[in-house]
Amino acid sequence: MSPTPATAESIAEGAALLKAGKLVSFPTETVYGLGGDATQGEAVARIFAAKGRPSFNPLIVHVADRTWVAGLAEPDGRFDKLARTLWPGPLTLVMRRRRDCPLSELVSAGLDSIAVRMPDHPVAQELLRAVKRPLAAPSANTSGTVSPTLAAHVKESLGTKVDLILDGGACRVGLESTVLDITQHTAVILRPGAVTAEEIAALIGPVKVSAEDPALPKSPGQLASHYAPSLPVRLNASDAQPGEAYLGFGGGAGMSLNLSAKADVIEAAANLFAMLRALDDTARFKGIAVAPIPAEGIGIAINDRLKRAAASRV
Ligand code: TXA
Ligand code: MG
Numbered sequence: 001m002s003p004t005p006a007t008a009e010s011i012a013e014g015a016a017l018l019k020a021g022k023l024v025s026f027p028t029e030t031v032y033g034l035g036g037d038a039t040q041g042e043a044v045a046r047i048f049a050a051k052g053r054p055s056f057n058p059l060i061v062h063v064a065d066r067t068w069v070a071g072l073a074e075p076d077g078r079f080d081k082l083a084r085t086l087w088p089g090p091l092t093l094v095m096r097r098r099r100d101c102p103l104s105e106l107v108s109a110g111l112d113s114i115a116v117r118m119p120d121h122p123v124a125q126e127l128l129r130a131v132k133r134p135l136a137a138p139s140a141n142t143s144g145t146v147s148p149t150l151a152a153h154v155k156e157s158l159g160t161k162v163d164l165i166l167d168g169g170a171c172r173v174g175l176e177s178t179v180l181d182i183t184q185h186t187a188v189i190l191r192p193g194a195v196t197a198e199e200i201a202a203l204i205g206p207v208k209v210s211a212e213d214p215a216l217p218k219s220p221g222q223l224a225s226h227y228a229p230s231l232p233v234r235l236n237a238s239d240a241q242p243g244e245a246y247l248g249f250g251g252g253a254g255m256s257l258n259l260s261a262k263a264d265v266i267e268a269a270a271n272l273f274a275m276l277r278a279l280d281d282t283a284r285f286k287g288i289a290v291a292p293i294p295a296e297g298i299g300i301a302i303n304d305r306l307k308r309a310a311a312s313r314v
Contacts, residue, residue, distance in 0.1 A: 001160055003151035003167035006123040010166060015130035017163050018043075023050060025140040025154045026127050027168030028119035030090045030177050030194070031147040032154050033062065033137030034162060035127070041104040041270030044136050048106075049266060049298040050161035053143040056269075056301050057219075058109040059136040060092050060177070061116050064128035072101050072134065073114050078182050078204045085203055088120035090177040090194040105273035107136050110305075113183050123168040139176060140165075149174045180207070181217055190219040229280040229288060233310040237289035245279040249291040259291075265299040272302055276309065 004010045006027070014024040021043040024035050034050060036043035038061050048056060061072065066083040069075050073095035075083075082093060097103075097114040108114050116134075119125065128135060139147040141157040148154045151167035158165075178193030180200060187207045189197055200207045210216045231245075239254055240246035248255035250263030257275045259268035279288050293302050 001155060001158075001162055001165055003155055003165040006166040006168045008126075010164070011123065011126050011130055014127055014164050014166055018127075018131045018135065019133075021046070022163040023047060023161070024127070025151070025158065025162050025165040026121075026124050026137070027151070027166065027171060028062075028121045028124045028137075029088075029171060030119070030173045030175060031149055031171050032140040032151065032165075033119075033124070033135075034140035034154075034158065035062070035135040035137040037131065038103045038107050038134040038136040041106055041274075042266055044104045044106045045266045045269035045298060047136060047138065048269060048301055050158060051138060051141070051143050054300050055304040056106065056109040057138075058111055058113075058115060059107050059138050060179075061103065061107060061114060061134045062124065062128060062137050063116055063118050063134050064125055066118060068134060069095075069116055072098060072103060073116060074098055076182070078187065081203045082180070082182075082200065083118070086195055086199065087118040088125070089118075090120070090173050090175075091200075092117040092177045092179045092191075092193075094179060094181040094183055094190065096183050103134060104136075104270065105277070106270060108273075110273040110276070113181075115179060117177055121168060121171075123166055127166070147176060179219065181210075184217070188216050190217065229276055229309055230282060231280050231285060232287045233276075233306065234287060234289045235306055235310050236292045238291070240289045241287070243286040244289045245281075245285040245287070247275055247279060247288060247290045249293055252291070255291075256285075259293070263294075265294060265297055265302065268293060269298045269302055272305065 094115045140154040149171040178195040179191035181188045189209045245256040248258040
């Protein structure tokens with residue numbers, strides 16, 4: 001997939017691809033993003049599959065305008081102060097997710113929070129306005145490689161795994177956005193970036209830096225606060241024991257829910273968090289038995305997540 005110069009026409013094509021659940025790489029002021037429609041679970045699952053990450057980290061959701069945030073998160077006064085001054089720009093805000101948030105649960109990797117930013121790049125903004133939906137977009141590179149600041153880097157790293165690469169030239173900042181958690185009383189910088197602690201503190205008061213204090217929240221991935229079911233989870237189960245819910249995959253009988261009737265790991269990833277939540281019902285079940293999931297492609301991340309869910313009880 002060779003980069004296509006970003007024009008009104010190619011941006012419209014990108015928007016159509018995104019609405020159809022495809023992946024489009026687009027420039028932001030920080031790095032190139034690998035974008036997918038954040039409301040479509042399978043599009044989000046395709047992002048994880050393309051990046052080849054062995055686990056699910058929550059993704060940043062990009063919006064065209066700060067008014068989009070009210071439908072997704074529960075912003076407070078700090079959000080207003082920060083967004084009015086520093087958006088558009090390289091600042092991502094982690095906020096509590098609205099209960100009726102229309103985005104895929106995979107975007108939050110099962111957390112009750114959501115990370116949002118408004119990119120300061122005309123191509124990103126035009127694309128978002130054309131899609132009219134928030135876009136999940138991690139950096140457009142395969143896991144463990146350097147973030148792309150040119151469209152050519154995206155081509156080298158992701159090749160055929162992306163449906164369109166919009167070329168908007170070199171990224172101005174060249175470093176990922178600052179990630180600031182404002183879900184708690186004390187604001188915490190989870191990932192340092194171009195927006196500094198001083199700039200943030202000038203607007204909302206003292207801010208802590210996660211890396212400087214082991215007691216502060218960390219960027220998720222290994223986080224224990226990742227959604228863990230309250231019921232015990234039993235893995236690689238061929239069927240349910242009495243009282244257990246059965247979360248199936250592919251064919252078979254006696255399923256409470258099926259991650260993917262057609263045994264598709266992308267579809268299973270898209271359903272994983274919502275189905276675990278649905279079955280985590282202590283009034284109906286005493287445990288959740290989960291069918292074996294093939295450990296290939298995004299199935300590796302699914303198994304990683306399931307192992308954490310099963311281990312969180314012991
Ligand atoms: O500059 C950027 O932010 C680029 C461009 C493309 O916008 N995007 C980017 O996205 O770096 P991503 O998905 O690779 O970065 C996600 C970061 C990770 O550090 C992740 O842990 C954190 O944001 N994050 C996402 N959702 C979170 C949440 N709900 N709570 C805490 N941290 C979160
Ligand atoms: Mg990255």
